[in-house]
Amino acid sequence: MKFCNLTIDEFESFVNDEFSHYTQSRVHYEGRKALGLDVHLVGVKEGEKVLAACLLNGAPSFKFFNYFYTHKGPVFDHHDKELTDFFYRNLTDYLKQRKGLFVLVDPYITRHLLDGDGNVTESFEMDDIIANMEHAGYVHQGYNIGYSNDSQARFLSVLDLTDKTDAQLLKEMEYKTRRNINKTIEMGVQLRDLDEEEMDKFFRLYKMAEDKHGFSLFDLATFKRMKKIYGDNARVVMAYIDLNDYLALLNEQLASKRADYEKSAAELAEKPDFRKLKNKTAELEKAAIQLEKKARDIEALKATDGDVLELASAIYVFNNHELYYLSSGSNPAYNQFMGAYHMQWEMIKFANQLGLKRYNFYGVTGDFSETSQDLGVAKFKKGFNAYIDEQIGDFIKPLNPVAYALYKKVKKK
Structure with a gap:
């Protein structure tokens, strides 16, 4: 086996064949490169065959060092102890040569499948993976619940599209969701794509969601950059009605x-x-x-x-495996037109048309109680017949233990 930088074609071929996240993609790599950001393609090969692939992001951290992160990577079978040891041992050497302070990985690995109410329907072996990662020097950050600015949501709301027609998907939704979708069609709610010059329309609706839920994450420039990075693999859409x-x-x-x-x-x-x-x-x-x-x-x-009401808007990204519903917003003054329902239904049909296996509504907190902070959002997604994909979570490895210990102390202050 050989640890090496992969060509973009080698990387793309591997992640297209192996189930992987949209951030582990050619468009993500080329988009970050075009913006002058630090990004790496590394992996393991045996002869000409790729066994593992990983897109790594780097960023300056703690004055003289760099922080590295692979979002939903690396892509390979983490049950394979030999490959896991080989990849991560060589990754450590690779990142130390680049003044790495620490590296965070959150491989796209499912721990549990749950129904929309949070009941476990299927479990997968995790102990050997965590043991393999710990042997490589990585510390598992635990099975956290809720949202955090320091990590991705561990609980994903997913609709299975496998071998289903649009009619089947609609029939399997909850009655209320199906009724609301049909009402939007009867009212003439429509969906269209927004071009770069119209991104402010999306952002205005997104800000309404921020105000409603009391959070503030991204500015308009961030969304414009995201659309630019993913290009034709991203859609910014808006549901509207012509009165x-x-x-x-x-x-x-x-x-x-x-x-x-x-x-x-x-x-x-x-x-x-x-x-x-x-x-x-x-x-x-x-x-x-x-x-x-x-x-x-x-x-x-x-x-x-006015004549045309802008109801709801969202940004979506897709790869060979899934379509992802990332960020959205809607105008509560126009709730009667249920723009979010129409938008989701049209994009579900789009994903099905592409032949994708999953429609990923993205994160929920993992708190399924009646006092959950995202109770309304979780129930909305559940109504589409979505199940929950609970992920394994984050692993961190200090690359310079002394500097990392100091970094942690400073960060706590």
Whole structure:
């Protein structure tokens, strides 16, 4: 076996064949290189065959050193003790030559599969992997629950697309979710891509989510950089509704309902004691009144907010294996149009059209109690028939123990 830098083609071929995360990709590497960021492709080969691959990011840390991180990597079978020892032993030498202070890895390894309520449905052997990593000098950071600025979420909400039609996927969703999706279609909610000049539209909606949930993570420049890095493998989309189209639809429905009411009322005048007809006429009148009110409300909304309402927006990234729903936001003033439901459904269909196996709603806290901070978000994702993929978590190895101990002390202050 030989530890070496991989060519971009060697790396891409391997990660396309082996299940891997979007951050372990050619577009991620080329995007970071184009921005002048420190990025490395390393791996293990036996002859011409690649056995392991890893995209590593580097960044200055603690004045004279560099911090290294591989997001959801490296990509190889961590149950293989010999390969694990060989890769990480050589990685240590490689990073020490580059003034490494410490390295953090969080390989894309599933510990448990859970249902949407947090009940374990399948478990995978982890003890040998953790033992192999500890033998290589890596300290497991534990099975944390919740969100952290220092690590990725360990619990991923995932929809299985394998060998399923769009109709099957819709049928398997919870009734409320399926009903809301169908309502958005009936109302004429639409989805379109935003170009680079329109990223502020996405960011305005994203900021509304930040304000609602009380967090602040990324600025507009970060999202623009993300879109630039992933290029054609990223989509920034927005769900919207044209109120003129919706009003035309409502008025068409109203005209039809009025005609049905007038016909039923005329029949009732001839048969005033026909109870069933009396109930039908009353229901038709009630429905017509409701449509009239809805049309008036939409007219008023159109007068104050304009013809087109921007409902929800999100940024998505995809590779050969999954489509990932990364960051999003919606305008709570327009919740009645359920833009987030429409956006998710259209992107689920897009992922299915690409032939991907998984639609990754991304992180939830892993707290499935009724007091969870993300209870609403978790239930929203669960409604699409998503299950939970619990990851193994982070491992850290100090590369310069003395400097790293000092770094930790300074960081605590």
